[in-house]
Structures are given as C-alpha cells and as structure tokens.
Amino acid sequence: MKRARIAWAGAVHDAIECDGQLELLTPALRGQRVPFEGVVWLPPLPPMPAHRPRTILALGLNYADHAKELAFKAPEEPLAFIKGEASLIGHRGFTVRPPEVQFMHYECELAVVIGRTARRVTKAEALDFVAGYTVANDYAIRDYLENWYRPNLRVKNRDTCTPIGPWFVDAADVHERLGGPMNLALNTTVNGTITQQGNTRDMIFDVPTLIEYFSAFMTLHPGDLILTGTPDGVVDCKPGDVVVTSIEGIGSLENTIAL
Structure with a gap:
C-alpha cells in the first residue's frame, strides 16, 4: 500500500x-x-512527539561506483552524518540553490523508516524493525565541502535540500512483493533525460547491516530515517531543472530547483 x-x-x-x-x-x-x-x-512520515526530534542518519560513499566517481576508496565501515528535519520537503517541492554555488548534485537514495525502538539489533532481525520505505533526494552542495568523508552542515543540512516521498510504502509490501529492499532499480532524470541508474544491490553496506551498525551504539526510534546513499551519475543542477528520482516499487519523487 x-x-x-x-x-x-x-x-x-x-x-x-x-x-x-x-x-x-x-x-x-x-x-x-x-x-x-x-x-x-x-514528507510521507508520521509526526514526531513534541519532546523528541526525528533522527536522520545519512550515508556517504555507500556505493562503490559513486566512491570511484569521486576518486575515493570504498569505505571499510559506514560513513554517516546526521541531518535535521528542517531539510525535508515533499514531492513536487522546490529546493533552493544558493546563487553563488557551482556544484549542486542530486542524490537518489532509498530511505528506510524505522518502525519500532531498535537497540543492539542483529542483521538477522533488522528488517523486523523497519516500518517502510520511501524515496529521498539528498542534495549535496559541494562548493562548501571541507571533507569528502564527513560533509559539513552547509553541504548536506540545508533547508529544502532533502525532498522525500511521494509515498511511504509498508515494509511488508516491499519485503513480500519486491523481495526486500536490496534489489531495487534506481534512476534519476533531469528535465526528462536519464542521468543516473543503479540498483540497491550495489550498496556496500546493505539495510540490515546499517541497522545493526547504528543500533549497536545508539537507539533508533520509530519514525527515524536512514538515507542509504546514491550510485554514480551525479550532475550539477541549475535553477529551473526538474529532477525526478525514482526507485522501483517505491515511487518517483519530483523536485524543481529554484533560486
């Protein structure tokens, strides 16, 4: 559903x-x-309790081809950073490109929505803690990059720079109908032209591994998000560009770049 x-x-x-x-x-x-x-x-996500913000964990260099594209060795453990919820916007929303930048790249990503409290979860049981999945486009403004391995706040944690949606698809639907989250085709189009193609099977660290990794040292709460990284094929996005990030069985997320 x-x-x-x-x-x-x-x-x-x-x-x-x-x-x-x-x-x-x-x-x-x-x-x-x-x-x-x-x-x-x-954003197709449940509202959070007033006393607790949503935790958004995002992966860098989680596809070997993307790491190669950026001239980096594939990481030996997950490279993660935290984002604030103010960065999220919905389907058909507008993402602001700062007027002075030269490199604003889309990133089509499978987003995992945690369904129940997870602490010290094993890979074997990890998918039982997933509520569902959606599509994220985690824009990176690389002009501000200080460290490719740990992007700073201005690169990744900007208002309007993480469109998400349009759909939340129940975990049971993905696990039963699609065979799970680890064999889904991804693609991105800019103004109707395909610019990125990949498959979630090519993640370096798959969804169960990521849940095990994070829950080993921090508690994951219902509604928290894990953005799982992007394959190669990122290009610069200009004002007026219409970017559509799609994941098989999950949906197609449309977004427009604005000044």
Whole structure:
C-alpha cells in the first residue's frame, strides 16, 4: 500500500493511492478522493512527539561506483552524518540553490523508516524493525565541502535540500512483493533525460547491516530515517531543472530547483 501525507483544504491529511488519485483517511472525509495536482505533498512520515526530534542518519560513499566517481576508496565501515528535519520537503517541492554555488548534485537514495525502538539489533532481525520505505533526494552542495568523508552542515543540512516521498510504502509490501529492499532499480532524470541508474544491490553496506551498525551504539526510534546513499551519475543542477528520482516499487519523487 502506498501512503501519503498531504495538505488540502486548510488541513493536513493522511491518504492512500487509489486508481490514480489520493483517497483521504481523515475520519470525517474518509473515502473522499482528490487529484494529485490539487494538493501540497508533505514528507510521507508520521509526526514526531513534541519532546523528541526525528533522527536522520545519512550515508556517504555507500556505493562503490559513486566512491570511484569521486576518486575515493570504498569505505571499510559506514560513513554517516546526521541531518535535521528542517531539510525535508515533499514531492513536487522546490529546493533552493544558493546563487553563488557551482556544484549542486542530486542524490537518489532509498530511505528506510524505522518502525519500532531498535537497540543492539542483529542483521538477522533488522528488517523486523523497519516500518517502510520511501524515496529521498539528498542534495549535496559541494562548493562548501571541507571533507569528502564527513560533509559539513552547509553541504548536506540545508533547508529544502532533502525532498522525500511521494509515498511511504509498508515494509511488508516491499519485503513480500519486491523481495526486500536490496534489489531495487534506481534512476534519476533531469528535465526528462536519464542521468543516473543503479540498483540497491550495489550498496556496500546493505539495510540490515546499517541497522545493526547504528543500533549497536545508539537507539533508533520509530519514525527515524536512514538515507542509504546514491550510485554514480551525479550532475550539477541549475535553477529551473526538474529532477525526478525514482526507485522501483517505491515511487518517483519530483523536485524543481529554484533560486
């Protein structure tokens, strides 16, 4: 099942995809359908408790071909950094490109949504702690890069620079219908031209390994995100470019670059 979170008619609603439309789940409006074009798409994630922010863990150089593209040796353990939730925007949103930069690269990534509290989880049980999956586009503004291995805040933690969505797809659906998260085709188009292709099977550290790794030293909470890295094929994005990052069985996330 594909779930969405949208703003429509002055309120925020949960919805599901149904015959090319959005079917509202709000009790008073349950069953009403609205067109994709008539809503504002929000990140398809559950709201967090007021006392706790969402933790977003992002991987660098998690595909060997991307590490080679950037002239780096593939890492021997996960290279991770933390992002703030203010960086997230929804499907069909606008990502701001700072006017002075020369290198703003998209990054098509499988995003893992944690479903229950995970602490010292083994690889064998890791997928039991996943609520579902969505698509992320984790833009990198490489002009500000000080260290390829540990991107600083201005590279990766900028408002509007992490579109996510459009759908949240239940873990059971991915595990049963698609055979799990580790054999999904990815691609990116810029203005309709394919510029990136890959497959999640080419991750250096797969989803179970990442959950085991992180939960060994920190607690993962429901709603936390793991962005799993991108394959090679990143290019600079200019104002006005329409970027679509797609993952097989999960969805196609559209985003426009703005000044």
